[in-house]
Amino acid sequence: MTAADERKHAVSTTQPLTGRTTDRPAGENLLEVRGLHKHFPLRQGIIFQRRVGAVRAVDGIDFSVGPGESLGLVGESGCGKSTTGRLITRLLEPTGGSVVFDGEDITHQPAARMARARRNLQMIFQDPYSSLNPRHTVGTIIETPMRLGGVNPPQGHKKRAQELLETVGLNPEHYNRYPDEFSGGQRQRIGVARALALRPKLIVADEPVSALDVSIQAQVVNLLQDLQREFGIAFVFIAHDLAVVRHFSERVAVMYLGKIVEVADRESLYTRPRHPYTHALLSAVPEADPDAMRRRERIRLAGDVPSPIDPPSGCRFRTRCWKARDRCAAEEPPLLRADGSAAGHLTACHFPEEPSVRARAEDIVLDPALAGPEGKS
Amino acid sequence: MSVSTSPRPAGLAPAPAPFLDVRDLRVHFPTEDGLVSAVDGVSFTLEKGRTLGIVGESGSGKSVTSLALLGLHKGTRAQVSGEIWLEGRELVALPETEMRALRGRTVSMIFQDPLSALHPFFTVGSQIAEAYRVHHKVSKKEARDRAVEMLRRVGIPQPERRVRDYPHQFSGGMRQRAMIAMSLVCDPALLIADEPTTALDVTVQAQILDLIRDLREEFGSAVVIITHDLGVVSDVADDILVMYGGRRIEYGTSREVLTQPQHPYTWGLLQSMPHLTGDVGERLNPIPGTPPSPINRPDGCSFHPRCACKGWVPQGRCTVERPELRPVAGAAGHFTACHLTDAARQEIRGGTGLTEERGTGTTRAAR
Ligand SMILES: Nc1ncnc2c1ncn2[C@@H]1O[C@H](COP(=O)(O)OP(=O)(O)OP(=O)(O)O)[C@@H](O)[C@H]1O
Ligand SMILES: Nc1ncnc2c1ncn2[C@@H]1O[C@H](COP(=O)(O)OP(=O)(O)O)[C@@H](O)[C@H]1O
Ligand code: SF4
Ligand code: SF4
Ligand SMILES: [Mg+2]
Ligand SMILES: [Mg+2]
Numbered sequence: 001m002t003a004a005d006e007r008k009h010a011v012s013t014t015q016p017l018t019g020r021t022t023d024r025p026a027g028e029n030l031l032e033v034r035g036l037h038k039h040f041p042l043r044q045g046i047i048f049q050r051r052v053g054a055v056r057a058v059d060g061i062d063f064s065v066g067p068g069e070s071l072g073l074v075g076e077s078g079c080g081k082s083t084t085g086r087l088i089t090r091l092l093e094p095t096g097g098s099v100v101f102d103g104e105d106i107t108h109q110p111a112a113r114m115a116r117a118r119r120n121l122q123m124i125f126q127d128p129y130s131s132l133n134p135r136h137t138v139g140t141i142i143e144t145p146m147r148l149g150g151v152n153p154p155q156g157h158k159k160r161a162q163e164l165l166e167t168v169g170l171n172p173e174h175y176n177r178y179p180d181e182f183s184g185g186q187r188q189r190i191g192v193a194r195a196l197a198l199r200p201k202l203i204v205a206d207e208p209v210s211a212l213d214v215s216i217q218a219q220v221v222n223l224l225q226d227l228q229r230e231f232g233i234a235f236v237f238i239a240h241d242l243a244v245v246r247h248f249s250e251r252v253a254v255m256y257l258g259k260i261v262e263v264a265d266r267e268s269l270y271t272r273p274r275h276p277y278t279h280a281l282l283s284a285v286p287e288a289d290p291d292a293m294r295r296r297e298r299i300r301l302a303g304d305v306p307s308p309i310d311p312p313s314g315c316r317f318r319t320r321c322w323k324a325r326d327r328c329a330a331e332e333p334p335l336l337r338a339d340g341s342a343a344g345h346l347t348a349c350h351f352p353e354e355p356s357v358r359a360r361a362e363d364i365v366l367d368p369a370l371a372g373p374e375g376k377s
Numbered sequence: 378m379s380v381s382t383s384p385r386p387a388g389l390a391p392a393p394a395p396f397l398d399v400r401d402l403r404v405h406f407p408t409e410d411g412l413v414s415a416v417d418g419v420s421f422t423l424e425k426g427r428t429l430g431i432v433g434e435s436g437s438g439k440s441v442t443s444l445a446l447l448g449l450h451k452g453t454r455a456q457v458s459g460e461i462w463l464e465g466r467e468l469v470a471l472p473e474t475e476m477r478a479l480r481g482r483t484v485s486m487i488f489q490d491p492l493s494a495l496h497p498f499f500t501v502g503s504q505i506a507e508a509y510r511v512h513h514k515v516s517k518k519e520a521r522d523r524a525v526e527m528l529r530r531v532g533i534p535q536p537e538r539r540v541r542d543y544p545h546q547f548s549g550g551m552r553q554r555a556m557i558a559m560s561l562v563c564d565p566a567l568l569i570a571d572e573p574t575t576a577l578d579v580t581v582q583a584q585i586l587d588l589i590r591d592l593r594e595e596f597g598s599a600v601v602i603i604t605h606d607l608g609v610v611s612d613v614a615d616d617i618l619v620m621y622g623g624r625r626i627e628y629g630t631s632r633e634v635l636t637q638p639q640h641p642y643t644w645g646l647l648q649s650m651p652h653l654t655g656d657v658g659e660r661l662n663p664i665p666g667t668p669p670s671p672i673n674r675p676d677g678c679s680f681h682p683r684c685a686c687k688g689w690v691p692q693g694r695c696t697v698e699r700p701e702l703r704p705v706a707g708a709a710g711h712f713t714a715c716h717l718t719d720a721a722r723q724e725i726r727g728g729t730g731l732t733e734e735r736g737t738g739t740t741r742a743a744r
Pocket of ligand 5: 081082
């Protein structure tokens with residue numbers, strides 16, 4: 001099957017686009033993602049590989065990011081966060097949908113014509129150990145994007161690299177050192193300096209602090225926040241830590257099995273979640289304050305996330321949702337503004353939670369025995 | 378037992394001999410670069426039916442401590458000293474053959490990475506059954522029934538069917554639960570869980586923490602949970618031991634340590650984390666610098682290069698004299714290792730809760 005076939009296959013299985021992710025006029029966005037899909041083909045056979053299905057890692061998502069804005073992307077492992085990040089930065093080829101960055105449609109832009117977008121669209125990776133080439137000096141690592149992008153700063157590459165080291169709180173004298181001479185937090189700073197080298201408009205940060213110790217995490221979060229404010233850089237900030245995301249991102253999108261199930265400004269999302277999954281996710285975060293823990297409701301989801309190869313029909317969360325009814329299996333809920341939600345707060349659920357602030361008081365603890373084999377029912 | 382080696386947090390009845398009593402545990406590794414003092418004089422006690430949370434950043438000696446409790450440094454180059462008393466038996470000097478009889482039965486462990494504990498070539502069920510048969514004379518059928526029962530208890534749906542699955546057929550959360558089932562199959566009196574949820578999603582983490590809590594209540598086991606996440610300890614632990622550079626720096630009941638923290642490092646940990654309900658306009662307050670090297674620990678208080686409060690201690694004492702773990706005035710069972718006087722600590726914290734002091738703590742302290 002060719003790539004074009006795959007694309008057709010993907011698009012034919014999608015629902016019509018119903019949701020709008022912001023109330024902002026489309027033209028004012030720095031990044032516009034529409035109906036984005038990534039299906040990884042599953043093949044079987046050793047010599048003649050047959051396509052036997054697909055991992056629907058990202059399965060039709062829409063969102064936008066304004067200039068200088070930070071959008072948080074949260075969800076459980078495997079829900080498609082990193083794939084989304086790699087699609088936006090075009091490290092992966094989308095199977096369907098479109099990515100418009102800074103007014104330019106880069107969805108299928110050939111590599112040769114990506115130069116302009118690349119300069120303005122950078123990525124920071126989770127693992128500060130494997131994302132830096134151990135055989136290159138820090139200087140080379142930071143200068144590489146400038147050289148590849150054909151950018152020649154007036155002060156010269158070296159001077160610029162040293163300035164960047166200072167910007168991220170490292171010593172310019174580290175220019176000739178190798179990555180393994182640095183701690184995890186320092187390596188992450190090198191990764192940030194490399195991303196900044198071309199003065200991007202948008203940085204996709206994929207779990208930039210997850211591998212770091214708590215005290216170092218705060219140093220890097222503060223650094224990114226300073227850069228966002230000082231240089232007006234927009235962020236797609238991917239993390240599984242809901243408190244870190246809330247701290248860093250004005251707007252937050254929650255993903256589940258390749259879909260965005262809820263998106264809202266942080267205040268609205270964290271205090272008045274409308275999607276049962278968001279609600280459950282928030283109630284599962286342990287907090288270091290014993291009194292807050294006692295006051296909080298507990299929702300315990302049973303079972304695991306179903307397989308993205310064969311997701312449940314209708315609403316994908318229905319196999320773990322305590323509110324699921326027949327309609328949930330039959331009809332996929334579109335991402336819409338629910339009655340009582342604030343502007344720009346969109347939820348994909350047929351029976352959204354009450355709009356009052358954290359309404360429920362009693363525990364919802366689901367019996368794991370009720371959850372059937374994952375994925376289907 | 379003197380208070381300074383083995384303080385007991387409040388809320389415990391003064392028992393003559395605690396269930397687990399760790400005294401001045403030291404684990405050193407001779408390496409080419411020098412002697413790594415991974416654990417340097419750690420003491421604590423734990424009663425049955427209670428949970429101790431050991432917290433600290435990576436490299437603080439948490440895992441090395443837990444391996445010592447299981448006797449897993451025996452036969453390695455590690456130099457272990459001190460005493461570990463478990464139900465009246467001393468484990469540091471216990472020969473490996475006797476330790477092996479305890480391991481898996483009386484003392485059991487949940488590791489961070491379930492794949493390292495589950496063998497890929499054998500079914501999940503056969504591995505759990507085997508763990509049971511090592512310590513019990515039962516038929517294969519009985520051991521298998523026990524495996525099914527354990528899988529059910531840890532919340533694996535359709536355990537009769539899943540018992541035949543191989544580890545790779547389980548999701549990450551299910552593998553973690555299968556490993557927990559394996560470590561609990563002999564109803565251990567002491568369960569050690571080293572970062573049991575670090576690799577898991579919050580929803581699965583919540584399930585596993587519930588499970589650990591239930592098992593403790595059901596069997597009255599003692600649990601040591603090791604983590605860098607203060608939220609996790611707050612959720613399950615009765616007592617908290619905060620480690621820094623291989624030593625104890627604060628010890629007490631969870632409530633005391635989390636609501637009335639006394640050590641500048643504990644303050645730093647609490648302040649550097651964003652909270653679900655915190656003020657998003659406020660910057661995080663990181664601890665500057667990085668943890669010390671285990672080979673060259675700073676003299677005096679090993680936290681002093683990163684401590685914003687050392688100016689409150691006269692005559693540069695922090696850089697030369699190591700603070701002992703001492704009781705906190707007016708808080709029974711709460712101990713801290715810091716030279717700050719109670720008055721100075723009160724003043725730094727503004728006499729109010731930790732939240733009040735946020736943002737002002739370091740500026741006022743760094744005079
Ligand atoms: N190259 C690939 N081939 C096949 N499947 C893939 C590939 N990359 C990702 N996937 C699958 O796509 C889904 C989404 O993966 P992705 O890495 O985006 O998840 P994530 O949300 O970033 O998870 P995590 O929180 O664990 O990083 C997963 O089921 C994953 O196994
Ligand atoms: N076998 C070993 N040989 C030498 N050093 C070790 C060994 N095991 C652990 N260490 C060192 O001991 C210190 C404490 O390690 P550990 O207990 O694993 O920390 P953590 O608190 O992250 O669990 C670290 O500096 C680590 O590098
Ligand atoms: S659509 Fe139905 S199953 Fe899905 S989240 Fe809403 S109530 Fe639950
Ligand atoms: S002893 Fe001194 S350096 Fe150590 S924590 Fe206390 S004030 Fe800070
Ligand atoms: Mg990822
Ligand atoms: Mg460890």
